Amino acid sequence: xxxxxxxxxxxxxxxxxxxxxxxxxxxxxxxxxxxxxxxxxxxxxxxxxxxxxxxxxxxxxxxxxxxxxxxxxxxxxxxxxxxxxxxxxxxxxxxxxxxxxxxxxxxxxx
Numbered sequence: 001x002x003x004x005x006x007x008x009x010x011x012x013x014x015x016x017x018x019x020x021x022x023x024x025x026x027x028x029x030x031x032x033x034x035x036x037x038x039x040x041x042x043x044x045x046x047x048x049x050x051x052x053x054x055x056x057x058x059x060x061x062x063x064x065x066x067x068x069x070x071x072x073x074x075x076x077x078x079x080x081x082x083x084x085x086x087x088x089x090x091x092x093x094x095x096x097x098x099x100x101x102x103x104x105x106x107x108x109x110x
Contacts, residue, residue: 002066007044008059010037012077016070016100019048021063023055030055035102076101 005014007021020031032048039045044061045054057063071088075081081103088099098104 002064004062004064006059007046007057007061007063008039010034010039010044010046010063010065012037012072013069014065015072017068018066019046019063020066021046021055021057021061024057024061070100071097072101073099076103 015034019034023030032050035049036047044057047054071090073084073088075084076099084099086099087096090097
């Protein structure tokens with residue numbers, strides 16, 4: 001599934017999906033899996049997998065979003081990862097599945 005969205009319309013449900021957009025700073029097309037995003041009134045910052053720096057877009061810039069949203073539990077979706085019980089709802093099947101947020105796959109520091 002591929003859709004086009006304005007940068008301001010990206011949300012936490014898009015984390016884990018592939019994003020493709022044109023970097024307004026240099027005109028290059030950038031793509032990668034969305035790891036995090038931050039929206040302010042005048043800018044949208046995207047952190048893509050493998051990118052060294054965040055990408056700054058204007059809220060009206062168009063991005064292409066590919067793939068189904070991974071199942072992420074409601075607590076992780078709202079930044080409360082410590083409260084997440086590790087379960088999420090798969091939107092496609094309505095089944096309860098393991099939460100796919102990256103905080104569950106990161107190794108804890110020793």
